[in-house]
Amino acid sequence: MTALLDVRGLVTAFPGPEGDLRAVDEVSFQLARGEVLGLVGESGSGKSVTGFSIMGLVDPPGRVAAGQILFDGADLAQADADTRRSLRGRRIAMVFQDPMMTLNPVLRIGTQMTEALHAHVQISRQEARARARDALGLVGIPSPEERLDGYPHEFSGGMRQRVAIAIALLHRPDLIIADEPTTALDVTIQAQILSEFQKLTEEQGTAVIWITHDLAIVSGLADRIAVMYGGRIVETGGIEEVLRAPRHPYTRGLIRSVPSENTRGTRLAQIPGVTPSLGRMPAGCAFRSRCGRADAACAARPGRFGSLGAYHRCFHPHEETLA
Amino acid sequence: MITTLIRRAIQAGFVIFAMTLIVFLGVNVIGNPVDILINPDLNQAERLRVIQNLGLDQPLWRQYLGFLHGLAQGNFGDSFVYGRPALQVIAERLPATLELALCAMVIAIVIGLPLGLYAGLYPERISSRLIMTGSILGFSLPTFWVGLMFILLFAVQLGWLPSNGRGETAEFLGAKWSFLTRDGLAHLVLPALNLALFKTSLILRLTRAGVQEVVLQDFVKFARAKGLRESRIVLVHILKNLMIPVITIIGLEFGSLIAFSVVTESIFGWPGMGKLIIDSINLLDRPVIVAYLMMMVVLFVSLNFVIDICYTLLDPRVRLDGKG
Numbered sequence: 001m002t003a004l005l006d007v008r009g010l011v012t013a014f015p016g017p018e019g020d021l022r023a024v025d026e027v028s029f030q031l032a033r034g035e036v037l038g039l040v041g042e043s044g045s046g047k048s049v050t051g052f053s054i055m056g057l058v059d060p061p062g063r064v065a066a067g068q069i070l071f072d073g074a075d076l077a078q079a080d081a082d083t084r085r086s087l088r089g090r091r092i093a094m095v096f097q098d099p100m101m102t103l104n105p106v107l108r109i110g111t112q113m114t115e116a117l118h119a120h121v122q123i124s125r126q127e128a129r130a131r132a133r134d135a136l137g138l139v140g141i142p143s144p145e146e147r148l149d150g151y152p153h154e155f156s157g158g159m160r161q162r163v164a165i166a167i168a169l170l171h172r173p174d175l176i177i178a179d180e181p182t183t184a185l186d187v188t189i190q191a192q193i194l195s196e197f198q199k200l201t202e203e204q205g206t207a208v209i210w211i212t213h214d215l216a217i218v219s220g221l222a223d224r225i226a227v228m229y230g231g232r233i234v235e236t237g238g239i240e241e242v243l244r245a246p247r248h249p250y251t252r253g254l255i256r257s258v259p260s261e262n263t264r265g266t267r268l269a270q271i272p273g274v275t276p277s278l279g280r281m282p283a284g285c286a287f288r289s290r291c292g293r294a295d296a297a298c299a300a301r302p303g304r305f306g307s308l309g310a311y312h313r314c315f316h317p318h319e320e321t322l323a
Numbered sequence: 324m325i326t327t328l329i330r331r332a333i334q335a336g337f338v339i340f341a342m343t344l345i346v347f348l349g350v351n352v353i354g355n356p357v358d359i360l361i362n363p364d365l366n367q368a369e370r371l372r373v374i375q376n377l378g379l380d381q382p383l384w385r386q387y388l389g390f391l392h393g394l395a396q397g398n399f400g401d402s403f404v405y406g407r408p409a410l411q412v413i414a415e416r417l418p419a420t421l422e423l424a425l426c427a428m429v430i431a432i433v434i435g436l437p438l439g440l441y442a443g444l445y446p447e448r449i450s451s452r453l454i455m456t457g458s459i460l461g462f463s464l465p466t467f468w469v470g471l472m473f474i475l476l477f478a479v480q481l482g483w484l485p486s487n488g489r490g491e492t493a494e495f496l497g498a499k500w501s502f503l504t505r506d507g508l509a510h511l512v513l514p515a516l517n518l519a520l521f522k523t524s525l526i527l528r529l530t531r532a533g534v535q536e537v538v539l540q541d542f543v544k545f546a547r548a549k550g551l552r553e554s555r556i557v558l559v560h561i562l563k564n565l566m567i568p569v570i571t572i573i574g575l576e577f578g579s580l581i582a583f584s585v586v587t588e589s590i591f592g593w594p595g596m597g598k599l600i601i602d603s604i605n606l607l608d609r610p611v612i613v614a615y616l617m618m619m620v621v622l623f624v625s626l627n628f629v630i631d632i633c634y635t636l637l638d639p640r641v642r643l644d645g646k647g
């Protein structure tokens with residue numbers, strides 16, 4: 001069986017004053033059909049850029065500098081612009097973080113939906129409109145027929161994100177990259193949209209890369225997890241194994257800093273220090289400047305320890321399970 | 324939307340009223356037309372009679388009321404110089420200026436908008452850099468100098484195009500137009516290009532700045548994420564967001580093209596309103612100056628009004644505000 005998505009050694013770089021800055025640095029992971037991968041890491045760790053690299057939407061002058069992005073066996077990193085365009089929205093879709101900015105303010109919702117259909121299939125305007133209407137209904141927007149004629153500013157943030165999700169689902173894609181789609185929303189709406197999104201993608205058998213800085217969300221949603229720090233995946237594996245027995249000190253720190261039943265009332269353990277900016281990442285292990293287990297060995301760059309599906313990048317991994 | 328427009332119309336009315344006051348007072352303190360218009364050889368009695376005829380003996384507020392009264396009937400009084408209604412004198416010159424300004428605006432849009440779009444989308448290309456350098460020239464070279472160069476090159480050296488007057492005209496809607504005849508059109512080319520130069524640069528730079536701002540927006544990236552073709556992204560998603568600032572500038576600049584075409588009209592001997600107003604100022608032909616100024620006020624106010632309507636058509640968010 002080949003994976004739906006097989007990312008190998010992906011490097012995405014932005015030119016900086018002192019040479020290239022690697023926002024994504026030798027990232028490798030795999031995703032099977034219908035599988036949900038939680039891509040976790042704090043702000044600036046390279047999650048969005050990873051998503052945009054897969055979409056082929058890295059802002060110039062940034063570029064995918066190395067690696068392969070094998071989608072259904074074909075390398076997207078080598079594909080021409082037309083091939084990539086024909087995949088976008090049809091087989092790989094994306095939902096963005098800020099629903100207030102995602103929709104074009106001067107175009108009707110209906111227009112923004114039907115154009116996404118017409119971009120990939122030859123159908124009549126009536127049929128496109130009917131499909132757009134059904135898609136709006138599917139994500140829980142009341143009186144979808146009328147809402148098609150509305151403009152984005154007439155929708156709340158939550159409703160706009162539902163529209164964006166409806167657009168992403170229009171072509172029943174094989175893969176949806178959801179880049180923190182609930183972060184900008186109210187907590188109650190977050191939960192609603194999360195569960196509806198989960199239900200719809202499960203029904204359609206869509207694989208999902210759910211990007212978030214919130215471990216709590218991922219633990220209830222994902223089959224597998226990949227933890228990013230400084231542009232690298234420091235640990236990946238099945239969600240239960242990683243949460244139960246995190247090997248990498250950063251993963252462990254992240255889990256410890258999440259409030260939960262058994263930590264209620266006690267002080268949460270925060271990871272000491274702050275993430276250095278991209279240009280100031282230490283050589284060797286990027287986490288070295290904040291790691292309690294660091295020693296001289298960590299000045300070398302840790303390779304992948306483990307298989308492609310479950311590995312970590314640490315010279316002194318934890319062995320014990322979390323209490 | 325209707326209430327917004329009504330509110331705008333009332334505001335516009337106030338602006339026009341305030342301007343009648345300013346224009347009237349301004350023109351009355353500039354100079355004394357009596358000294359210029361009346362033959363110094365006349366005796367005192369004759370002098371007085373002429374002054375009375377012109378209504379210059381009345382107190383200012385009476386003159387102003389009379390002025391308002393006339394205004395309401397579209398009557399600005401007779402030109403001191405031509406002895407005919409001021410408005411008629413101006414109206415005769417209007418088509419010349421109007422067609423010159425319109426041509427210049429069309430040239431500026433047809434050249435400025437696409438080039439600005441291109442330079443904004445591909446800022447790193449050499450062609451874009453050339454376009455931007457060109458626009459700086461268009462911005463900074465004085466209009467009169469460029470006009471003279473045009474004449475020197477295309478009229479004198481090459482002999483391709485005429486450089487003086489309107490050429491042959493044809494009647495249309497009761498007015499004379501140059502653009503309807505071959506000869507007239509040839510006469511129109513150089514002054515229109517000259518007048519368009521600055522506006523082209525302006526629209527070009529504004530468009531480019533707008534593009535560079537819009538392409539960074541998330542909704543453009545999302546449009547790409549939907550797999551839309553580049554042409555649709557540029558012509559629908561980007562262009563539609565650009566139209567708001569661009570239409571504003573086009574509207575306002577069209578007013579200034581008409582109001583300030585003096586230089587170009589003088590260089591190319593184009594018998595439009597610009598030339599007329601310069602002559603009138605020299606001769607203190609008050610009714611003509613006043614009528615001209617009021618016409619410009621009405622022009623700018625109506626252009627603003629049209630721009631407002633365009634806004635509501637282009638930007639759905641404005642439409643909503645009007646409902647409340």
Ligand SMILES: Nc1ncnc2c1ncn2[C@@H]1O[C@H](COP(=O)(O)OP(=O)(O)O)[C@@H](O)[C@H]1O
Binds near residue numbers: 044049050062
């Ligand atoms: N367009 C860009 N130009 C330059 N640097 C960028 C750009 N986009 C992202 N980066 C850099 O890449 C790094 C990762 O960003 P991102 O993937 O957005 O992080 P996050 O994990 O919060 O999504 C950051 O250091 C950011 O500064």
Ligand code: SF4
Binds near residue numbers: 248249295302315
């Ligand atoms: S490699 Fe060293 S510095 Fe990096 S996480 Fe492991 S122990 Fe810490």
Ligand SMILES: [Mg+2]
Binds near residue numbers: 044047048049179
């Ligand atoms: Mg992000």
